Amino acid sequence: MTRKLRLGMVGGGQGAFIGAVHRIAARLDDRFELVAGALSSDPQRAHASAAEAGIARSYADWREMAQTEAARQDDGIDAVAIVTPNHLHAPVATAFLEAGIHVICDKPLAVSLAEGQALARLAHEKKRLFALTHTYSGYPMVRHARELVEAGELGALRVVQVEYAQDWLAEPIEQSGTNKQAGWRTDPQQAGPAGCLGDIGTHAYHLASFVTGMKPKWLSAELHTFVPGRRVDDHVQAMLRYENGARGMLWASQVASGAENALRLRVYGTKAGLAFDQENPNELWFTPLGGAAQRLTRGRVTSAIAAHATRVPAGHPEGYLEAFAQLYQDAALQIEALDAGKAPPPESRLLTTVDDGVAGLHFIEAVLASSAAQGQLQEVRAG
Amino acid sequence: MTRKLRLGMVGGGQGAFIGAVHRIAARLDDRFELVAGALSSDPQRAHASAAEAGIARSYADWREMAQTEAARQDDGIDAVAIVTPNHLHAPVATAFLEAGIHVICDKPLAVSLAEGQALARLAHEKKRLFALTHTYSGYPMVRHARELVEAGELGALRVVQVEYAQDWLAEPIEQSGTNKQAGWRTDPQQAGPAGCLGDIGTHAYHLASFVTGMKPKWLSAELHTFVPGRRVDDHVQAMLRYENGARGMLWASQVASGAENALRLRVYGTKAGLAFDQENPNELWFTPLGGAAQRLTRGRVTSAIAAHATRVPAGHPEGYLEAFAQLYQDAALQIEALDAGKAPPPESRLLTTVDDGVAGLHFIEAVLASSAAQGQLQEVRAG
């Protein structure tokens, strides 16, 4: 076996949801060992969290961690996982890139376009991996969907329908002060100007782009805040136009009573349609025009790209953690290749890049602008 | 048993889809007998069609039919069913209303707002029934959904998501000349300026309005024609704003490869969400915030309004024809009441009126205007 890669983590202290998820994901396929961390800005909480997670080297400060780890000749970390609130993604990533350390960063890339673009330039300059953990692109059936589109099985694409509905912010739970996650996610200082839009709207945007291979060129959008006193949007709706003439709609809401984590994508082309529902990720629906709907299943579909992301046979469901683990597995493949000066293996190519992250920030900018102008048609810039 | 009502029909000659549906619907609950018809503008086809349908009195001309039937003292028709292409709805309805005959008219009400408004004035003046057959409001679970909203079970409404996807026009089948229905439905002279919008977009609009009891006040919309050479839109997408602050999206498409007749509505309030799918009409999903999704079923739910529209017990599925029959059953109740100078019984009150039809035409106008202005926010007028 190749040696395991050494991983550090910034953020993800006790009680944080996404930090624990990253740790399981990194461990699941046995390609990383977590050896260093700056898990909290509160030093005491940082050390207690690190001890609980079995992390050998605990730092009170991520700047110090970047420098110290970079300086360790033999056993410094190969990569850092960034799982802080959004506003720290860019500064932390910058510090580790500067130190020559690969970065695996939770989404969104940054809280402003300018910040994200600077990060992208730096990542390219430093030739380090910059992987953005858009979890849902780790599902085998999402990757198979992309393959079907690429192979022309849907014909020319016409319609994209993507939505992401949750209900966990249907009430003003951030106002009690007890829900740490709700707190920072609805605080523009920590989450950025886009609330629901940045948190889950970008997942919807990314999933649609990932599967279709297309980014909308223009959009008309509206943000809305339903819960009184909330400081960011909790609902976004948008109409999309693509350069090839395709049309689309995107809806994301965190006040959709009864919805758990309902990320769904439907794509219709001249020859067929497909549908994916994140809550049932072991299946993908494919319906040829005039034919019967087919339930394609993980483990039975034969694309190499789906097989690469599959651990257990058909009928043995995989889930969210496996999808997340897939991103780490792909990151490991790319890091090994980069460190060896080789091209990353093709099966790892679906990892979300820093440039994808910049595209997501352009999308956010366009939605903010259109919404501020009563839904006026807005161009989505690129680059 | 009260006597059966005597029904006439205009349109619906051999091979027409919706005419046959109206005949089954009128017959199913045994409240009407079909005795007269002007089934085609081609006299020979009219008579052959009438003979095939067992209709005693066949007319070559609907104007003549209106006058002759009105003049029959003892056995003239009580009501006429209008199932012609859209552009004839208004003139035919006008003739029968003028003759004092109740009207049951396929949707849309008319091909222009002005025409529809004139019809509404006439119907009110003549005090005759004017029922518009928005089929999907005949489903017991749709009516139960409306009841849940009215009873406050969802709390204050926040989000409306409605869509109607089909694929039967994914290819230019109207251009071969062999599909009569595709022909007139894509011909602006017969269908009006709104293609997909008028054909199914209005069903989606009506279903959402019917269940929520709210009409959008502003909208931003885009029509699109995907199939080259097609003369009307085959795709519509719109974002909606309601007076109470609720937001919504409406999507209708006739090029969604793989979709059969996928009319779906989801409504989210502060307390719960609900979902209805026309292709599975015996169930309605109701999910309280924080609770388990409940599959409410026809025959098990106990609202009087659903029971009124139900024929067979839970687990014995009813379908499209039963929903359609419900409209005829309700029309019979209203006609009997009107003819007796009484108020229609409350359980018949959910029949779509001529005023609802005018509201639908306002919606069409607003969509056409917004789409022509690149999706600019547009007010939806009323009255």
Added chain:
Amino acid sequence: MTRKLRLGMVGGGQGAFIGAVHRIAARLDDRFELVAGALSSDPQRAHASAAEAGIARSYADWREMAQTEAARQDDGIDAVAIVTPNHLHAPVATAFLEAGIHVICDKPLAVSLAEGQALARLAHEKKRLFALTHTYSGYPMVRHARELVEAGELGALRVVQVEYAQDWLAEPIEQSGTNKQAGWRTDPQQAGPAGCLGDIGTHAYHLASFVTGMKPKWLSAELHTFVPGRRVDDHVQAMLRYENGARGMLWASQVASGAENALRLRVYGTKAGLAFDQENPNELWFTPLGGAAQRLTRGRVTSAIAAHATRVPAGHPEGYLEAFAQLYQDAALQIEALDAGKAPPPESRLLTTVDDGVAGLHFIEAVLASSAAQGQLQEVRAG
């Protein structure tokens, strides 16, 4: 149009479930007019029920009805629908067959094998139609399933799984005296010795036989009565063996809390499997070995046999009443052919016959015998 056939009805007075269903079914496709009836053994109730149903000729006694109607030269009934409690099926059918009148009889055929066999002999001798209304074989997708099996699409059949679960008798509702249907269905004098077995077990048996074209040759079975004080079984379970080596299981229960009318069939062959669920009758699942499950839908499948039983396009759901109407439509086709001395048209051939009814009685006998012998393997006789 050919003239409508004249129908009489025995049983089905006010409040009876299945009588009302037969009347709608007979009317739906416009091939019958209901002109005579002996709707109740209580003369006053019989006449009131007939008046309510718009039946012209009401009889207090079915024997008198058979003779009187047979004697009417020009307008006597062509066929009689028998919708009485089970124990009257045979005597009533005998009277009408003797009078030369076609019979459409609710299932089961009779309450004993001997009675059923005598009826079969008489029907054959009199050359009159004897149609047994096994409703579920009227569904287009059930007929399409049969077609797939016949065409060899499943390969050699190996496994049959059929079940019919309800919960309406989970409590002793027959003991209050207010539920007329529960009363007679759990009274061995009226329902026969088989309770759940005769009521719904035979539907399950028939559906499996209809689709597979095979009848079990041996079985091991157990009847059980869960509700204290109940006089017939409310649960049946059986293991089946077919002559070709196939195996199967049959389960029927009326105490399965939460089940509405859950009749489901699954068949597995060497090449593919299929599944049908009566509560979702517009679809049929077909899964080739190693391939994706396909959702075949009514209106999209192209078999002539399914098209014959279809009224509205794909995505416009049909249900239980349409399935029932299909039996009447097929009966009309067969009656016209018989009366004209012609062979019935092939598309009407799937109507359940008196011989199928006898096979069902053999099945009941075998289950009763095996259950009495602690589940000992029992041969299912034929003929």
Added chain:
Amino acid sequence: MTRKLRLGMVGGGQGAFIGAVHRIAARLDDRFELVAGALSSDPQRAHASAAEAGIARSYADWREMAQTEAARQDDGIDAVAIVTPNHLHAPVATAFLEAGIHVICDKPLAVSLAEGQALARLAHEKKRLFALTHTYSGYPMVRHARELVEAGELGALRVVQVEYAQDWLAEPIEQSGTNKQAGWRTDPQQAGPAGCLGDIGTHAYHLASFVTGMKPKWLSAELHTFVPGRRVDDHVQAMLRYENGARGMLWASQVASGAENALRLRVYGTKAGLAFDQENPNELWFTPLGGAAQRLTRGRVTSAIAAHATRVPAGHPEGYLEAFAQLYQDAALQIEALDAGKAPPPESRLLTTVDDGVAGLHFIEAVLASSAAQGQLQEVRAG
């Protein structure tokens, strides 16, 4: 953090399905590190497999491994995972128990009842953990189902329906010699006398027992082999009777074309019914008599027992590997308690024991006996 437990593995060399699953499961919750192994009976393959899996100490022989590891004072393994073909379960487990090492063993416990009973005695005598990995009892919603039954939410249980359908042995794939797993699983020398029965029938049996808390007292069963030349059964069907009067059916098949891994359980009581489908393990259906079906979901249900087995929030699906990991997590809790001389924590109590394994062997014996006697009713012994 408590120290990780040291784990050894016997079996699970390159290409083995279940060995890899155990390794991921052991790692997922970070409570074990895999440090020793005898992964194959072929020494070269054993060492190559160990190297690939990153296992430090590789043994060519499991007897030697048991003794050597037991002799290591400071870093010998705490527990061994046994993932060999079935016939080795008992001898390997015996060796490690004798050496005082805890055992985590893949199911079935043994290939004969006598062997299993001896093992149970030994485990009790040695006071070591003996956990049998009946994976499906690791699902949170299965545990929640058990909780609902225990809490009386279903009332008195009446009907149990359990089934496990696969199709991977629909063709004689064991006869080509290339499918190692198919080879040993259909070889009575390695798999034992029960093929499908031992492989998946016991899973169905265990799941039903686990959720209901009841074991059948009598059964009538039939084994069958559909594929010519196969040396073990590939299909089992059984009817069950419970001491409280409940009835049940069990079906397992490996030739059900189209079925992937379709383990499903339904239980009906006097007050409600429930349904679980292993392929959709994040939900559980609960339907009160007369009420609406409720879709209970992992992460939303609030039982402590489900929460203990849950890692990520509602709507973020967990799957088979997480269920498997749960068994390892529970095993860790029990091992720590045993080693500390404490009672295992209550939340770990649902782990399958050696006595459950003996019960499963009694079930196998009874099925074999009944099937040999043409389905004669057979008592299922205990102890």
